[in-house]
Amino acid sequence: MIGVVIVTHGSLASALLNTVELIMGKQEQITTVAFETGQAVTDLQTRITQAAIQVDSGHGILIFVDILGGSPYNASAMLMMERENIEMITGVNISMLFEVLPVRTGKLESVVEVALDGGRNGITRFAMSRK
Numbered sequence: 001m002i003g004v005v006i007v008t009h010g011s012l013a014s015a016l017l018n019t020v021e022l023i024m025g026k027q028e029q030i031t032t033v034a035f036e037t038g039q040a041v042t043d044l045q046t047r048i049t050q051a052a053i054q055v056d057s058g059h060g061i062l063i064f065v066d067i068l069g070g071s072p073y074n075a076s077a078m079l080m081m082e083r084e085n086i087e088m089i090t091g092v093n094i095s096m097l098f099e100v101l102p103v104r105t106g107k108l109e110s111v112v113e114v115a116l117d118g119g120r121n122g123i124t125r126f127a128m129s130r131k
Contacts (some may be wrong), residue, residue: 002104002111003055004030006064006092007048007072010037013092018051020097027101029055035071045075052086060085060108062100062115064092087112095122 004015004027013032021027035044052061061083063073068090069109080086087108089096099118100111 001029001109002055002059002106003052003057003061004064004097004100004104005033005048005051005055005061005076006030006097007033007035007044008066008092009035009052009070009072010038012066016092016094018099019094024098024101029057029104030101031036033072035075036099041071041075044071045078048072048075048079052083054085059105060087062086062104062108062111063088064096064115065090066092072090089115089119091119093122095119126129 006016006077010032013034017032031054033051035045055061063076063086065076065088073090080088085108094117097114100115103111105115
């Protein structure tokens, strides 16, 4: 099974996982890392590495981060430079997680595509016609 690490600023990562588990039930091989105010980026890198080791079963790791270019992104990118079979997706949202978690037995590249499609498809505009 592909391991999942969600890395965000503040408590967003744990809130996302809690919400997913509220709806889908307890999930395996998934963990979160929060980047808190005043935390050193080197500490964040260490915590992401530990989280990746924790969820790694040898089938790959998918890291979700909140924003492109932020500290969680940069620290995760450093890990990707050191290890193989890791992918990262920015802009994590609930729809991505709902789509990815049930299909984590597939190939990493395929699961990445499922995540991207799920994230895009989960963003819509509610339009109501007014008379």
